[in-house]
Amino acid sequence: MNTLPKSVIITDDTMREGLQIESAAISVEAKLRLLDALGETGAKVISIGSFAHPKWTPQMACIDEIAERFVPKPGVIYTAAVFNKHGFDRADRYYPKIDVRRNRGRHSSHVELCDTFARRNYNRSQAQQIAALDATVAAARAAGAEKASISIGNPFGSNFEGPFSHEQRMALLELMIGKWEAAGIPVTRISLVEAMGWNLPHLVRQTLLAIRERWPAVTDLHLHLHNQRGATIASYYEGLMLGVREFDTSLGGMGGCPYCGNGRAAGHVPTEDLVDLCHEMGIETGYDLGKLIEAVATAEEVVGHPLWGHVSKSGPRPRGSELYPRDMPFVETLEEAAHFRKGPGVYAGQIAPWKKDDALLRA
Structure with a gap:
């Protein structure tokens, strides 16, 4: 049975x-300009970037300067990605301007279905991730946790290991949930x-239905699916039809993964495209679509190349x-197609196919 949500949480992950997959030479000023544009879109939570080691993510070497200089927009919660205690401590210096404490109390565990990706991205094997579950659960219990969140990585397939079966997905979920x-x-x-773009709408639907049937206590579902093979907007649609309320996207589909073999081609669903789809389906997002489109134009100027969104x-x-x-008149180029926000001047001089002559109507 379809259970279309009334509203959704679309987290834009552009910053x-x-x-992090674009040029490390992009200036702080340009990044601040993009962050400011994002703050005008209606986004409720914005990550300013990640407090990561510049050896592995040189694009984030300027994160402290961004944290110091950006001007928060009223009503927006600003956060950042942190991957260890050192990163947390760096980001927490800017509290409450940047709030990385809000997820600190969330008790969660993550395991990759792809052992190769676990080793490449986390420098740990899948077996090591599984072995760490007991300590994670024990710490949560000692802290008085009343509920938990789990995530599985690359559940549909791997560029290094091939497709994963429904039985493999369910077995890993069973193992993880059983521990909690x-x-x-x-x-x-x-x-x-x-990260590797193996999602397909029928696989997403099969998985979500199985989760709903097997674990009715699961009330919240979250999809972070990359889009290198173009199927993710359809997979997100299946999620919407089954009541999923949390999705990750980025302006113009920007994004990627250096560990999966696809680089920038491993982008996201464009935020503006998913917001448009939701609005047409009567689902509230909190975003202003017009301001999102202007933010995409800013993002294209910042990164120096066209992005991949449609709306x-x-x-x-x-x-x-x-x-x-x-x-x-004729509209042919992308510049001319931007008349909806730039005005008719962008197609001035084009020939017009429309004839007002009544004789033409009688012909």
Whole structure:
């Protein structure tokens, strides 16, 4: 049964995962300009980047300067990605301007279904990740945890190991959830986190239905699926139809992964495209689509190349006073297609296919 949500949480990951795959030469001023544009879109939570070691992520070497210099927008919670205690301590110096404490109390565990990716991305084997579960659960129990969250990485397939079966996905979920349940801590949230773009809508639907049937205590589902093979907007649609409320995206589809073999091609669903889809389906997002499109234009200027979104190029569906004029001249280039936000001057001089002559109508 479909259970379309009334509202969703779309987390735009442009400043972190988007910029970490782009040039390290992008200036702090340009990044601050992009962060400012994001703050105008209606986003409720914005990550300013990651407090990562510059050896592995040189694009984030300037994160402290960004943290010091950016001007917060009212009503927006700013956070950052941290991967260890050192990163947490660096980011926490800027509290409450940057709040990395909000997720500190979330009791969670993550295991990769792909052992190769675990070794490449985390420098740990899958077996080591599984072996660490007992200590994670014990620490949560000692802290008085009342619920837990789990995530499995690359659940649908691997560029290094091939496709994974439904039985493999369910077995890993069973193992992880079983550890928490044995400690008397219910798992209420599951994340499917994918870097290698093996998701397909029928596989996502199969997995979500199985989770819902097997673990009714799971009330929150989160999808972070990369889009290198173009199927993720359809996979997100299946998630929406099954009541998923948490999705990760980025402006223009920016993003990627240096560990999976696809680089920038491992981008995300464009934030503006998913927001447009949700709005057309009557689902609230909190975003202003027009300001999102302007933020995409800023992002393209910052990174120095076109991005991969669709709504940012064609505009939202025109209605009422926004309908295109019937006598509009030819529109061919992307620059001309931007008339919906730049005005008719961008297609000035083009020939017009529309004839007003009544004789033409009688011909």
